[in-house]
Amino acid sequence: MQGLILRLREVLLAGHMLPYKLIYFNMRGRAELSRYILAYAQIPFKDQRVEWKDWPFVKSSFPLEQLPVLEMEGCLLNQSLAIARFLAKEAGLAGKDRLEEAQADALVDSLNDFTLCIPWREEDQKLKKEKIDKLFDCHAPKLLSFLEKHLEDRDWLVGDAVTWADLYWHVCFTTFTVLRPGFARHHQGLCTLINRVESIPQLARWIQNRPVSEF
The missing domain is CATH 3.40.30.10 (Glutaredoxin)
Structure with a gap:
């Protein structure tokens, strides 16, 4: 391929x-x-x-x-x-077989579900902060536990090679960190995975050279 x-x-x-x-x-x-x-x-x-x-x-x-x-x-x-x-x-990057593809899909969908719950369009800043705090206090721990269960002691979330689920975790981690710095600090394996994705040379170049934006 x-x-x-x-x-x-x-x-x-x-x-x-x-x-x-x-x-x-x-x-x-x-x-x-x-x-x-x-x-x-x-x-x-x-x-x-x-x-x-x-x-x-x-x-x-x-x-x-x-x-x-x-x-x-x-x-x-x-x-x-x-x-x-x-x-x-x-x-x-979809997975090596149908099962891995389904596992990667499930991880991506789970991350996406959390992202969709973020009140991006809430104009009341006080209410927006309350909603974000509730999201990270109540729902983020479940998501992180789910991700850790899949990662276990492996290098990647699915199987023995990088998939788009690993890349999406990095994308989401970057955004979530803006909203709640240190939200995953107690999940060492997931934080190590962030470093592993960033160590892929072609992704490191993209991250370094892409246009700067908050989100």
């Missing part, structure tokens, strides 16, 4: 083609997992970022008037996890 990816990249670079255009706002948000996967696989892509001031004028051209959207071969694919799952399979 990796050999095919490398050959694809060489052909595309030689022909000055980019197979994918990933369209999202100028932030990490719901596109960052797909960016991680593309960076990991070293697949060239156009990281097109839409500024908030321009969004009202262009949103009608996207499925369900939402982002992110992956453009490929004249097709627009929407839904962030559908995009990431497709790319994970392309990059060999």
Whole structure:
């Protein structure tokens, strides 16, 4: 799989083609997992970022008037996890067999469920803080225990190799840490996994060079 990816990249670079255009706002948000996967696989892509001031004028051209959207071969694919799952399979990050794929899916969905509970659009700042505190005090411990159960004493969350679930844990960890610094400090294995993901050279380069944003 990796050999095919490398050959694809060489052909595309030689022909000055980019197979994918990933369209999202100028932030990490719901596109960052797909960016991680593309960076990991070293697949060239156009990281097109839409500024908030321009969004009202262009949103009608996207499925369900939402982002992110992956453009490929004249097709627009929407839904962030559908995009990431497709790319994970392309990059060999979905799992080695059907069981591993299902386990990785379950971990990604569990992380995503927690992310969706964050009151991003709550305008009352006091109420927003109360909701975030409750989320991290009551629900984060269950999520962390669930992740630790899968990790056990292995290097990766699923099987013996990195999957998109490990990458999504890093994406979520980065965001959760902004909201609650040190939220996972008592889970050494999960913190070590963060360092392990960051030690992957192509991901380290992406993290170092990506545009800076709070979320």
